[in-house]
Every structure is written in C-alpha cells, then in structure tokens.
Amino acid sequence: SIDERVNKYMWFGTTKVFDRFHFIFEDTPAGMVWAHIYPYSDEGSTFIVEMAPGTWRELGLDATEHESFPPGVSDELALARCQELFAGHLDGHPLVGNNSKWLVFPTIKCERWHHGNVVLMGDAIHTAHYSVGSGTKLAMEDAISLAGHLARGGPIEEAFAAYEADRRPAVDSLQRAAKASLEWFEGADRYRHMEPEQFAFSLLTRSQRVTYDNLRLRDPGYMEAVDRWYAASDHGCPVEVGPEVPPMFHPFQLRDLVLENRIVVSPMDQYSAGEDGVPNEWHLVHLGSRAVGGAGLVMTEMVCVTPQGRISPGDTGMWSDEQEVAWKRIVDFVHTHTKAKIGLQLGHSGRKGSTKRMWEGDTDPLDEGNWEIIAPSPIPYRPDSQVPREMTRRDMDEVRDAFVAAAERGKRAGFDLLELHYAHGYLMSSFLTPLANRRTDGYGGSLENRMRYPLEVVDAVRDVWDGPLSVRISATDWVPGGFDGDDAVALARALKEHGVDIVDVSTGQTSIDARPEYGRLYQTPFSDRIRHEVGIPTMTVGGVSSIDDVHNILVAGRADLCLLARPHLVDPYWTLNAAIDLGYTGHHFPKQYLSGLNARRRPQEPIPPDVFRR
Known part of the structure; x- marks a missing residue:
C-alpha cells in the first residue's frame, strides 16, 4: 500500500553547518513553516522545509504546482521563498x-x-518519515539480515522467508513510531498556542519512543526545568503544587469537582x-477496591437506562x-x-x-430469551446478529426521557460525575456513524443530522444534571x-457548545469491518487533537499502562486525565503502587x-508455564 500524506515538503542543502539535528519553526500569518536540519558533512547540512497544504497555498508556493521541471532542475521560486522565510537562521548562507x-x-x-527469486529491501518495501531519520538504517539492517540468512545456505525461498520474519516486527514498530511523528x-499548527516549554516537550515525545523518563535519563537538567514549568502552568490544577509533585498526582478540577490525581x-x-x-456485592468490591487503590476517579460500567438497553x-x-438504592450504597462506601x-456512565x-456475557461469546446473540432491540436503522451489528427495529420519534422520546430519569437517580445516589456513553457502537454511537445510520429523515445523512438526536439527549440531561458532564466518543x-x-472534532465542538465539560476519547468497536491500529497509547492522538483544536478538557484511554505513559x-x-482499564483489573492499587514506585509520600x-x-512483593523470575501442569 502507498499512503500519500498531505503535508508539502522540499529537500535543500545549505552551506551552513548545523552541529546537530535541529528543528526550526517559523510562524507566519498563513500558519507555521518548519525545517528539519542535520549536518551531512563538515561543509554543509541537509535542510528540509515542510508545511501544511493550506499554508503552502496561502504563501503562494503553489504557483509552480502545475509546472513540469526536468530532472535535476529545482523549483527556484520555492527555493528563494524558503530562503527568505529562514534567513534569520542561515546567517547569510x-x-x-x-x-x-x-x-x-x-x-x-x-x-x-x-x-520467486526476487526480494525487496529498504524503501521498496517500507518507508519511515524523515522526521525520525531511520530510512537508511532500516535499509542497512535489511541488507545485513538478508545477507546473514543467505549465507547459511539452503533453499533461497526459506532464506527470504526467514529474512522477512526476522525484520518485519522491528520494521512495523519503527513505522508506527514514524507515523506518530x-x-x-x-x-503542528494546532500547537501554535502552546508555551515554548510544552511545545518542545510535545515535539520531543511525538513518536512515543522518547518519553518523560527517557528524557530524564538523557538530560536531568532539562526535565527539572520541565517539571518546574508544568507545576506553575495552567493545566486544570486548582491548588498550588511544587515541581517535586509528579504530574500524575496534580489535582484536577471540573466545575466544583476536584480530583486528587x-x-x-x-x-x-x-x-x-x-x-x-x-x-x-461484586460491584461494591470491584469499584470499592479500586477507589481504595488510590485512583482519583472511579467510573462505573455502562449502566443501562432501560431493560431493553x-x-x-x-x-x-x-x-x-x-x-x-444499591448504587447509593456503593457511592457512600467510596465517599x-x-x-x-x-462517576456514573449511562448508556443504551x-x-x-x-x-451473551463477554466470556460466553463477545457480541454473540443469546441462544434464547432475546428481547427486541432498536437502532437508528435496521442494520445488524454482525451478519448473525438480531436485526434491530428502526427507531420512531416516539422511541427517541422514550429513550431520551430514560436518560433523564437515570441522570436524576444518579444525582440522588450521590455520584460526582456523569458520563454519557456515545462510543463503541451502542445506541448513540450508532446515530453518529454513517455505517449504522442510514436514516432519510432529519436524523440521518449529514454529520449535523446524525448528531441531532445525541445532542438532544445531552441537552435534556444537562437540564437536570448540574455537575460535571462527560461524553465518551469513538473518535474514528x-x-x-x-x-x-x-x-x-466537529462532534466535540458541538458537545462543548451544549454544556459538556470533558470528552472521554476512545475509538472503534462500531463495525466488524474495523481495522484498528493498535499499539501503546494508540488512541491518545485523537484526544490530543480534540483537546487543542476544540479547547475542551479530554480523557484518554487505550494502551495506557505505565507511570511514564501517564506523565x-x-x-x-x-489529555487532562488518563484512563486505565486492564491494568486496574490485575492491580486495583495501581495508583498507590505508583506513588511507592516514585517515592512520593504526598498521596x-x-x-x-x-x-x-x-x-512490596519481590521480583520473581517467570516460571515456565508447564511447571504447574506436571
């Protein structure tokens, strides 16, 4: 596959010798323009200019878009304009x-x-964006691996297969990092408003391979300055904290609600x-133990607003x-x-x-005792799933009123935060995605129409719930x-306009045709984008498992809050253990x-799984 990206870039050289890899960002009225620069010899440097396509057009750099330059001939108009943009950094070169x-x-x-007898290496089979600077390294490592497997003798097809098996995991990993970068x-333009300290940290950690902890090992002085900046910055923390407080233990405020971490x-x-x-009792112990375990906020499972839901x-x-009454008992224990x-998550x-229950067959239809299900359109989730009945206006009113009634019950039970579940292919999510919503009335078709009913429910709930309100979405x-x-982004902007305080950003689970790009923090870029483009607090979830990830x-x-799911299943005291690991006594x-x-339990070498089977 060839995925042609959107940003415009051009390779130059310069006679100015930069002593190391540099990034230079120039802010223009049309948007940011930046350069990736690295020395290639004692006499010059490579200078790559990049920008968003909108900036490229507004700066008039598209003037030669339809010109055909002979091989070896450069776009002199672009060269002159780029030299002008970066003149302040070229020192006359x-x-x-x-x-x-x-x-x-x-x-x-x-x-x-x-x-057959043809084998590919390097950019012919995989490219990695120049911002991670690993294209040549990848190609050389391919060649070394291929040569090694060929040198062992044997059928050439086996050598090729062994070479691919050897190299593919490392290539896939580096391509994921390069894609993130x-x-x-x-x-990049969405970060223009950032203070320099945060912009630099975001840039350095963009690929997720260089991290908070990694930077502390590389440059402790730099990270001490980052910690001082973060402690003094405006990041939703309602109290004054010192740089000695780890970022994950900074309090966070939403309306009148203050979370401890x-x-x-x-x-x-x-x-x-x-x-x-x-x-x-299971729910009491499950939620209660994780509250005892130190998390700032404990969320219920999706609590259904009707039996049908x-x-x-x-x-x-x-x-x-x-x-x-039963939920109030759990809330009272936590408090x-x-x-x-x-927090109470409500959904349908x-x-x-x-x-069936997940361990009996995830999304498998019940063998017996099925009830009627409803959806925006009569499209089953799986080919063998029950076909839902298309919702009428009366159905929509009844479900909306059920959300309102459940929110009122949640308020009486004492919940601190309310979240509406608009993700993962459930009812509200199905209205939002064109894959499940094929309505021909005012609630289908355009995104504006598809958002209409979910926003009606937000408005109705907001009328009876004056506390912090979150909505979980599938961002893709x-x-x-x-x-x-x-x-x-458009949905998050609408949610903000309708009184939502924070967006819980997840992805997927809306279609069996989905091809998620799993990996560490794989959903965080969606949270990042929404937070900066919309200007609303976000929660991120998915592949977050370590203290370093959170920081x-x-x-x-x-994101403003980090949601951990599976790590909390095996360690209800994840947050308390994090405080111990960090040597932080303020929690x-x-x-x-x-x-x-x-x-703390001592480290244990893994025991071979067959030991206990003997």
Whole structure:
C-alpha cells in the first residue's frame, strides 16, 4: 500500500553547518513553516522545509504546482521563498537546490517482501518519515539480515522467508513510531498556542519512543526545568503544587469537582448483575477496591437506562428504585472510606444488545430469551446478529426521557460525575456513524443530522444534571467512509457548545469491518487533537499502562486525565503502587494499609508455564 500524506515538503542543502539535528519553526500569518536540519558533512547540512497544504497555498508556493521541471532542475521560486522565510537562521548562507521540488511523503508498506527469486529491501518495501531519520538504517539492517540468512545456505525461498520474519516486527514498530511523528507534524499548527516549554516537550515525545523518563535519563537538567514549568502552568490544577509533585498526582478540577490525581479507573462492564439489573456485592468490591487503590476517579460500567438497553442479561441498570438504592450504597462506601470520586456512565446498547456475557461469546446473540432491540436503522451489528427495529420519534422520546430519569437517580445516589456513553457502537454511537445510520429523515445523512438526536439527549440531561458532564466518543470507526477524526472534532465542538465539560476519547468497536491500529497509547492522538483544536478538557484511554505513559500524556498536553482499564483489573492499587514506585509520600494512603508500605512483593523470575501442569 502507498499512503500519500498531505503535508508539502522540499529537500535543500545549505552551506551552513548545523552541529546537530535541529528543528526550526517559523510562524507566519498563513500558519507555521518548519525545517528539519542535520549536518551531512563538515561543509554543509541537509535542510528540509515542510508545511501544511493550506499554508503552502496561502504563501503562494503553489504557483509552480502545475509546472513540469526536468530532472535535476529545482523549483527556484520555492527555493528563494524558503530562503527568505529562514534567513534569520542561515546567517547569510544560501539554500542549495538539488532536484528540489515540492513533494508529499508516501508511507509504503508491503504485504509480501519476496516472490520467486526476487526480494525487496529498504524503501521498496517500507518507508519511515524523515522526521525520525531511520530510512537508511532500516535499509542497512535489511541488507545485513538478508545477507546473514543467505549465507547459511539452503533453499533461497526459506532464506527470504526467514529474512522477512526476522525484520518485519522491528520494521512495523519503527513505522508506527514514524507515523506518530509524521502525524504530529501534520497537526503542528494546532500547537501554535502552546508555551515554548510544552511545545518542545510535545515535539520531543511525538513518536512515543522518547518519553518523560527517557528524557530524564538523557538530560536531568532539562526535565527539572520541565517539571518546574508544568507545576506553575495552567493545566486544570486548582491548588498550588511544587515541581517535586509528579504530574500524575496534580489535582484536577471540573466545575466544583476536584480530583486528587489524574488517574481514572476506566468503565469496564462486569456482566455480573442479575436479570433485575441491580448492582451487587461484586460491584461494591470491584469499584470499592479500586477507589481504595488510590485512583482519583472511579467510573462505573455502562449502566443501562432501560431493560431493553442492556447489552446482556448481566448488565446493571438505573431504571428502578432498587437499583438506585444499591448504587447509593456503593457511592457512600467510596465517599466514606476513600478520597476517590465516583462517576456514573449511562448508556443504551442499541443494536449491540440482547447478547451473551463477554466470556460466553463477545457480541454473540443469546441462544434464547432475546428481547427486541432498536437502532437508528435496521442494520445488524454482525451478519448473525438480531436485526434491530428502526427507531420512531416516539422511541427517541422514550429513550431520551430514560436518560433523564437515570441522570436524576444518579444525582440522588450521590455520584460526582456523569458520563454519557456515545462510543463503541451502542445506541448513540450508532446515530453518529454513517455505517449504522442510514436514516432519510432529519436524523440521518449529514454529520449535523446524525448528531441531532445525541445532542438532544445531552441537552435534556444537562437540564437536570448540574455537575460535571462527560461524553465518551469513538473518535474514528477505523473504517474508510466511516466516522473519522474530522467528525470527532466537529462532534466535540458541538458537545462543548451544549454544556459538556470533558470528552472521554476512545475509538472503534462500531463495525466488524474495523481495522484498528493498535499499539501503546494508540488512541491518545485523537484526544490530543480534540483537546487543542476544540479547547475542551479530554480523557484518554487505550494502551495506557505505565507511570511514564501517564506523565508523557499529561506534560505534553495530550489529555487532562488518563484512563486505565486492564491494568486496574490485575492491580486495583495501581495508583498507590505508583506513588511507592516514585517515592512520593504526598498521596493519601489508607491508614489500614500503612504497615504494607515497605512490604512490596519481590521480583520473581517467570516460571515456565508447564511447571504447574506436571
């Protein structure tokens, strides 16, 4: 595949010798223009000029767009203009053209690396954006690996296959890093408002391979300055903190709600209620233990607003008095015995309802006892899923009113924050994505129409809930032609206008055709974009697992809160353990557990899995 990206760039040389890799950013009325610069000899440097396509056009650099330059001939108009833009950094030295023309970067990936007696290496099978500077390294490592496998003898096809198996994991990893770096530069204009300290940190950590901890090892003095800046900056912290406080332990305020730290236990369905939807001892212990474990905010699973809106027979609800009383018991425990706050996530399963519990078959239809499901359009989630009934206006009114009633119950139960679940292919998410919404009335078609009903529900809930309000969204369907990052920005902007305080940014799970690009912090770029382009606080989730991950996200301004899901399943005390790991004593620790502060379990070498099978 060849993915041609959008930014315009041009290669030059210069007789000025830069002593190391430099990035220079020039702000113009048309947008930022920047240069990637590195020395190639004692007599000169490579000088790559890059900018967004809109900036390129506004600066008049598209004047030669349709000209055809012979091989070896450079675009002299562009050369002169770029030299003018960066004159303040060239100290009188010229830019030197060498077949210099405007290009867009192609990200190349190959499904197969060899065929018959033909084998490919380097840029022929994989490209990595020049901002990570690894193209030549990749090609050389390919050659070394291929030569080694050929030298061992044997059938040539086996050598080629071994070469590909050896190199592909490393190539895939570096291409993911290069893509993250490339996309940072594609969105560089959104960071124009940043203070220099945060801009520099965001730039340095853009690929996720250089991190907060890694920079501390490389340059402790620099990171001490970053910590001082972060402590003094305006980042939603309602109290004065010193640079000795790790970023994850800075409090955060939404309306009148103050969280003790930036760690959130992500909503995770437990599928452990009875048919009545009443939360039980499992939910009390599950949520209570994670609140005791030090997280600033603990979120419930998706609590369903109607019996019809359940995912499975094991889902909890908030449509009855009995459910409200049971939830209040859990809320009271969290408030009485911990410093955590607790949030209620409300949702309706839509076309993903009437299915088995996750461990019985994720999204599999029930064998018996199915109930009618509803959706914006009669499109099943899977080919073998139940076909939902298309919602009428009466259905929409009833579901809206059910959200309102559940929000009122949540308020009486004492929840600190309310979140509406508009992600992962459930009812509201299905209205938003064109993959599931094929309506021909005012609630289908354009994005504006598809947002209309979800925003009606936000408005109705906002009328009865005066506390912090969050909405979880899927920022992309991961399907061509589906809901995408541009749509997510438009949705977040609308949510802000309708009184939402923070956006919980997830992705996918809206279509079985999705092809997510999994990896560490793989959803964080969507949070980053929404936070800066819309100007609304965000939560990020997905592939966040370490203290370093959290600090990287917070200091770079990619999110305000970090949600950890699976890490909290195996370690309810993740936040308390993080405080111990950091040697930070300023965080609340349950007095009942103080004697365990110095009793961490010792490292254990992994035991071969077959030992206990003997």
